[in-house]
Amino acid sequence: MSLQPTFRVDVTKEQFIFSAAHFITFATDICERLHGHNYGVRASVEGPLDENRYVVDFIALRDAVLEETQALDHHVVLPRDHAEIKITSDEKETTATFRDRRWIFPNEDCVILPVINTTAEEMARVIAERVIERTKDKFGNAITWIEIAVDENQGQWGVCRMPWPQV
Ligand SMILES: Nc1nc2c(c(=O)[nH]1)N=C([C@H](O)[C@H](O)COP(=O)(O)OP(=O)(O)OP(=O)(O)O)CN2
Numbered sequence: 001m002s003l004q005p006t007f008r009v010d011v012t013k014e015q016f017i018f019s020a021a022h023f024i025t026f027a028t029d030i031c032e033r034l035h036g037h038n039y040g041v042r043a044s045v046e047g048p049l050d051e052n053r054y055v056v057d058f059i060a061l062r063d064a065v066l067e068e069t070q071a072l073d074h075h076v077v078l079p080r081d082h083a084e085i086k087i088t089s090d091e092k093e094t095t096a097t098f099r100d101r102r103w104i105f106p107n108e109d110c111v112i113l114p115v116i117n118t119t120a121e122e123m124a125r126v127i128a129e130r131v132i133e134r135t136k137d138k139f140g141n142a143i144t145w146i147e148i149a150v151d152e153n154q155g156q157w158g159v160c161r162m163p164w165p166q167v
Helices: 058-072 120-139
Strands: 008-011 018-022 035-046 075-079 085-089 093-098 101-106 110-113 145-151 157-163
Touching (some): 008 058, 035 058, 035 120, 058 075, 075 085, 085 110, 110 120, 120 145, 120 157
Parallel strands (some): 018 075, 075 110
Antiparallel strands (some): 035 145, 085 093, 145 157
């Protein structure tokens, strides 16, 4: 049996670092105080080599990730799908509540993500889905998977690896 090599590109750039505020719940009853992180991101894509002998162009992957990290930079990141953190917005402000606690932010300071909890893992999933949307036409069907890793605190990574959609 001949062993075939596999190929992957990894892109992690200082430019990907984004500063965002969030709070999560854990152990059912504990809701963190609002706090911030300088999040880091690494993006990896695996697949065969193309005619350039690339898996994908680093630059195209970098630019797609950067669109997503810049959209989060200097925002409060809130969960859309949490059972107890309720998010409502009017024309000016976004209000988050958890039981008897309440946080009010200007709308333009908030990004509401389709997640249950704004953990590094969930943020990695959302970035992965959005990078796929941005690049799937360009990268084509040969890619096998994408992995996005989000670093919350200099070495605490949440990682989401997902199969590349075949269309
Ligand atoms: N698997 C995961 N575990 C934890 C996550 C996560 O996203 N995925 N997130 C948290 C909290 O957000 C927590 O705030 C992590 O922040 P950190 O600053 O690292 O926590 P500390 O309070 O210990 O930080 P100091 O370095 O002491 O300031 C927890 N777990």
